Structures are given as structure tokens and as C-alpha cells.
Amino acid sequence: FDPAVATRFPQAIDDIDEASMCFATGRYSACVFHLMRVLEVGVRELAKVVDCEDVKPSWGSVLQTVERYALRTKYADLPAAVQPHIEFVRQVLPRMQSVQIAWRNKISHVEQRLIPNEASITEQVAGEIFAATQGLARYIAVELP
Numbered sequence: 001f002d003p004a005v006a007t008r009f010p011q012a013i014d015d016i017d018e019a020s021m022c023f024a025t026g027r028y029s030a031c032v033f034h035l036m037r038v039l040e041v042g043v044r045e046l047a048k049v050v051d052c053e054d055v056k057p058s059w060g061s062v063l064q065t066v067e068r069y070a071l072r073t074k075y076a077d078l079p080a081a082v083q084p085h086i087e088f089v090r091q092v093l094p095r096m097q098s099v100q101i102a103w104r105n106k107i108s109h110v111e112q113r114l115i116p117n118e119a120s121i122t123e124q125v126a127g128e129i130f131a132a133t134q135g136l137a138r139y140i141a142v143e144l145p
Helices: 003-008 010-024 028-049 059-072 083-102 123-143
Strands: 107-110 113-116
Touching: 003 010, 003 028, 003 123, 010 028, 010 123, 028 059, 028 083, 028 123, 059 083, 083 123
Parallel strands: none
Antiparallel strands: 107 113
């Protein structure tokens, strides 16, 4: 992971380390679990920037807010706190959507826990998820206002 991720989101360091160790030891489902937890940290911070109204912002509620502002809200109608960051919002949207569609939707959420739907995630799939997660986490860490 880019050092900017650990600097910006120190609470994600344990999951970054665990994802790396799980990947190295062939525990690919566990690796994906930790990667999704890394993204949750960034998404919670993104929720603050987009003024997500959800009391406990989740990936879904934040993504819905980002989509609404990026695609369906005129600049003049954006909350004042969001207006200066609308370009960031527009740029983070496709990155979040790609991770959601390609990987996150393959994870179940039961009582705030992430559970892979596939019994076994292969090394190749875990590697692709790792790369996508690194990219999104880096973008949020570096570009998030």
C-alpha cells in the first residue's frame, strides 16, 4: 500500500498488514475480508466530506450520496460544504463503483461483518482485489479534502 494510506488512515494499518500476511500465506478469503475493512475506513472519512446523512455511514449509503451529487445534483443545489469538493466526488465515483461491482458485491454483510460469498477466492482474484483496493485507498488518502 502507498504510505499515504497508513499516514492518512492509521486505523487501517492492522488490516493492511493482515491483508498482506493473508495473501502471502494463501488465505485469500481472509485477505479480501481485510482489504474491504481497509476501504471501510476511507469510506467513513468520505462520508464526512459528502455530508452523508446516515448515522452509521456504510459503503452503500456513502456511494448513493456520491452518485446523487456527482450525477443528479446541479452545482447550485449541492450542500455548501460539498461544492468545493465536487471534482473529487466526481472522480471518486467511478473508482468506488468499479470496486463495488467487481468485488464488493461478492461479499455478504451479516451483522456488520464482511463474509465472502465464494467458498474459495483464488490467488489471481485476491491479487486483482488487492490491486483495486490499493488504488482506491490511495486515491482517497491522497485526494480526500
